[in-house]
Amino acid sequence: MKNILLLCLLSLLLLASTCRTEKLERELLEVTWLHSFEEDEGDTLVFRPNTYDFPPSRGRTGFAIENKGVFKEYLIAPTDGLEEHVGQWTHGEKKALQIRFKGEKPAVENYTLEIVSIRDKVLKVKKAPLATAE
Numbered sequence: 001m002k003n004i005l006l007l008c009l010l011s012l013l014l015l016a017s018t019c020r021t022e023k024l025e026r027e028l029l030e031v032t033w034l035h036s037f038e039e040d041e042g043d044t045l046v047f048r049p050n051t052y053d054f055p056p057s058r059g060r061t062g063f064a065i066e067n068k069g070v071f072k073e074y075l076i077a078p079t080d081g082l083e084e085h086v087g088q089w090t091h092g093e094k095k096a097l098q099i100r101f102k103g104e105k106p107a108v109e110n111y112t113l114e115i116v117s118i119r120d121k122v123l124k125v126k127k128a129p130l131a132t133a134e
Helices: 002-028
Strands: 032-035 045-049 062-065 070-076 082-091 096-101 111-119 122-129
Touching: 002 111, 070 096
Parallel strands: none
Antiparallel strands: 032 045, 032 062, 045 122, 062 070, 070 082, 082 096, 096 111, 111 122
């Protein structure tokens, strides 16, 4: 009886964890996030949806997290437009995504994107280089 109770409790904890991950994904997916650098706080970067009324700037970098592991990084191009770099995202530890770009020398370095918070369409993240052993 104790084993059944323990198994049920473990199942509930696993289900709750999965639901939180799915909710986080729903909030992040299918949105183009642009860097709201005016709101950065130390090493925490702030992003808002591209539909936000940003103040004027000389360009904004950003990204989109799509279904099936597709990640699109938008960087300022030499011609001042946006340049798209396609990569893959996978779940890392806790609220982190591992971002990898293809090629021997990809234009964008692989990194970990730690989700600090997402509330009221304001996404706060920390970026760190992805360890090469992973």
